[in-house]
Amino acid sequence: MKKVLIVGNFKSNKTEKESSEWFEKFSENYQQNFEKEVVICPSFTSLSSLSKLIEEKNLDIFLGAQDVSSFEEGPFTGEVSARQIKEFCKYSLVGHSERREKFSEDQAAINGKISNLIKAEIIPILCISEIEQLDRVGNLENCIIAYEPMHAIGTGEPLDPSLANDTLGKLRQKKSLGVLYGGSVDSKNISNYTSSFDGILVGTDSLDPLMFLQIINNA
Numbered sequence: 001m002k003k004v005l006i007v008g009n010f011k012s013n014k015t016e017k018e019s020s021e022w023f024e025k026f027s028e029n030y031q032q033n034f035e036k037e038v039v040i041c042p043s044f045t046s047l048s049s050l051s052k053l054i055e056e057k058n059l060d061i062f063l064g065a066q067d068v069s070s071f072e073e074g075p076f077t078g079e080v081s082a083r084q085i086k087e088f089c090k091y092s093l094v095g096h097s098e099r100r101e102k103f104s105e106d107q108a109a110i111n112g113k114i115s116n117l118i119k120a121e122i123i124p125i126l127c128i129s130e131i132e133q134l135d136r137v138g139n140l141e142n143c144i145i146a147y148e149p150m151h152a153i154g155t156g157e158p159l160d161p162s163l164a165n166d167t168l169g170k171l172r173q174k175k176s177l178g179v180l181y182g183g184s185v186d187s188k189n190i191s192n193y194t195s196s197f198d199g200i201l202v203g204t205d206s207l208d209p210l211m212f213l214q215i216i217n218n219a
């Protein structure tokens with residue numbers, strides 16, 4: 001990956017109106033930077049309005065979904081298919097640890113999601129907390145990996161950068177599009193990770209537009 005990828009994951013936060021307000025504030029202060037690629041992953045309900053705002057302001061910012069259906073289109077009430085998110089998204093998260101843990105998402109479902117995304121030409125950002133979770137992944141070579149140790153997510157206690165780098169070395173041996181670090185990244189610690197990883201995945205500190213801007217500036 002040539003550019004440093006900075007991905008903000010809003011999780012189940014922000015209404016459509018709040019996401020648009022976030023974006024207004026963010027875009028007032030955002031400066032285009034050709035060495036960094038910024039991706040925002042809001043809820044499905046905010047994808048359409050954020051996509052319009054990005055287009056209106058003609059910014060080099062991309063959208064990602066937080067999840068996608070493991071099924072294709074059809075009688076799957078409540079699911080959102082890869083073709084539906086393709087209208088708005090260049091990327092989609094897959095297999096976030098919150099989904100694996102709280103929604104019992106298994107490898108078969110994750111593989112289905114990855115294959116639907118690739119078919120729709122959306123780049124999967126496959127989240128893992130253990131290297132072993134890559135063992136049965138199909139199509140890994142077309143995914144970006146986001147390495148997020150469980151204990152570092154949302155705790156304010158990121159993984160020690162030297163330990164993160166040990167794992168990065170192992171992840172580099174697998175064929176993928178790139179490797180991100182995630183877990184309690186903030187504007188002060190970000191450069192510890194962007195010096196070796198291809199980018200980062202930020203949850204908590206992406207919720208405030210000015211904090212997210214600071215993260216981008218310091219990446």
Ligand code: PGA
Nearest residue numbers: 153154183184202203204
């Ligand atoms: P965090 O979340 O930045 O709040 O630790 C990261 C994530 O869950 O992707």
